[in-house]
Amino acid sequence: MLLDWLYLFNLRVRPSMAGTRAAEVGSYLMDPNRQLSQLPLLNTVMKLPCASLLQLFGPVLVDSFRVAGVSLSFPSSIRYASLTTMAPVFLKRAKQTGPPREAATYKLSAQLTQIFPPRPAFTEKDIPFQKGKVYLITGGTSGIGLELAKILYARGAAVYITGRTEEKAKKAVEDIQKTVPEREGRIDYILLNLDDLSTIKASVEAFKEKESKLDVLWNNAGIAQPPAGSLTKQGFELQLATNCLGPFLLTHMMLPLLEAAVEENGPAFAGTVRVVWLSSQVAELSSPPEGIVMTELSNAPQDNVRNYLNSKVGCWFLSAEFARRYGDERRIVSVAMNPGNANTNLLKDARWTKIFTYPLQHSPKLAALTELYAGLSSDVNLDNNGCYVMPWGRIHTTVAPHLLNAMRLKEIGGTGRAKAFYEFCEDKTKDYY
Structure with a gap:
């Protein structure tokens, strides 16, 4: 649990400190015995084994990262700005996938886009x-x-x-x-x-x-x-x-x-x-x-x-x-x-x-x-x-x-x-x- 929050802290507050390579992140998340109930953020979204979850929406997630311009090799970190760009793209892409992947990806993406919202399109300048x-x-x-x-x-x-x-x-x-x-x-x-x-x-x-x-x-x-x-x-x-x-x-x-x-x-x-x-x-x-x-x-x-x-x-x-x-x-x-x-x-x-x-x-x-x-x-x-x-x-x-x-x-x-x-x-x- 602490490692999960350290990841979130690095991504959100100290981007320059996040140095974990993609392979390390992948092996950590893909452990079939590690349940989402052990991840504070994702536990609120869906209770499935991590491997099953990534198998369901992996292709959509990869496409979302590519479209958002986020490097899949994680040379330094996933910038928070990139995450806010990725979330709505993920939502859009999830709509284009068919069953059985659609329900899982759509549910997750609909919540991610609230956690990492895009820039506001309606401000005080619009009233x-x-x-x-x-x-x-x-x-x-x-x-x-x-x-x-x-x-x-x-x-x-x-x-x-x-x-x-x-x-x-x-x-x-x-x-x-x-x-x-x-x-x-x-x-x-x-x-x-x-x-x-x-x-x-x-x-x-x-x-x-x-x-x-x-x-x-x-x-x-x-x-x-x-x-x-x-x-x-x-x-x-x-x-x-x-x-x-x-x-x-x-x-x-x-x-x-x-x-x-x-x-x-x-x-x-x-x-x-x-x-x-x-x-x-x-x-x-x-x-x-x-x-x-x-x-x-x-x-x-x-x-x-x-x-x-x-x-x-x-x-x-x-x-x-x-x-x-x-x-x-x-x-x-x-x-x-x-x-x-x-x-x-x-x-x-x-x-x-x-x-x-x-x-x-x-x-x-x-x-x-x-x-x-x-x-x-x-x-x-x-x-x-x-x-x-x-x-x-x-x-x-x-x-x-x-x-x-x-x-x-x-x-x-x-x-x-x-x-x-x-x-x-x-x-x-x-x-x-």
Whole structure:
């Protein structure tokens, strides 16, 4: 396992240090007794013997390296830039292969391109001036949300960020104003504690005192792997409450303002009023066949990683259900996304996870571009309402079949698990409107 991470560290952070020759790498990976469960990165993708995996997609991988211009003799290293070029090529080539190779290569490549995304094709330069638009970003005092707020403020929008404390929220607002001086945009904050359902109504009322509409709500705030057994004041598992129940309640209490924006924008700008939900790649890679085990919601396992996984699958389910319920009738777009692996304080309570994932982490600014794409790109619209966005702004077209099935209603052959989760959230938040 350590050797695997040293390889990743060399490729990602210290390219000049990676001196392993192709033959050495090949003999290491082709050991038929070495399972992918021993490789931290690939264990999340597919549990097959390494030799079998390489036999399945070897020709495609070789072609991908050639097309990307990466030397197969590894004279020094595989540069990270080459990997980001290779991943989408690998995905394209995988589509051209026939069975039985296709399923394995396609699954792997669809995940690799999220770990090593290509350069962003949609940036702040691609959005027009945003004067008159009103945006709300939860958790915008740091990390990805802060970077997104800077972009939107610089383009002239009225931007609201949320913070748990007034001191932290004020400091973030001041930092944004200093970073982007003399702009026509407005930046302000709302105090919000998503882990305390009893306080969310007051936060919504505070926002309504300042604005009469809301064009895009980014449910960006989240928590990962807090101390084991962490519960909210209402007795819910902390990650489920912060990542799902709180955003669910906030979003539904903001519905009148979202509808007001739809009315103001008119048919010419249909699909521009949106709710963005922050999911994660782990939702696709590690979730059980049914997506979420419903009994774990009321009886949370003593496994914070599992609870985090449930909350991220839950965000995806809420996005899909919100799109189904409010898309056609109210013309509101709902989109879930994997923002990308960003170096933020999300894993502040999971030190070792943060250390070992560091080689795969990117700037929060790049992840903010994923959120920008989900919220403002015309690629996302009412026709593909409920879609899923990948780093750094691409629509995911190869979603894991078990999740697609979970998001389908029973009446059309699915399991209806997303609907069941939505109804669970309805029940747990009904007393706080």
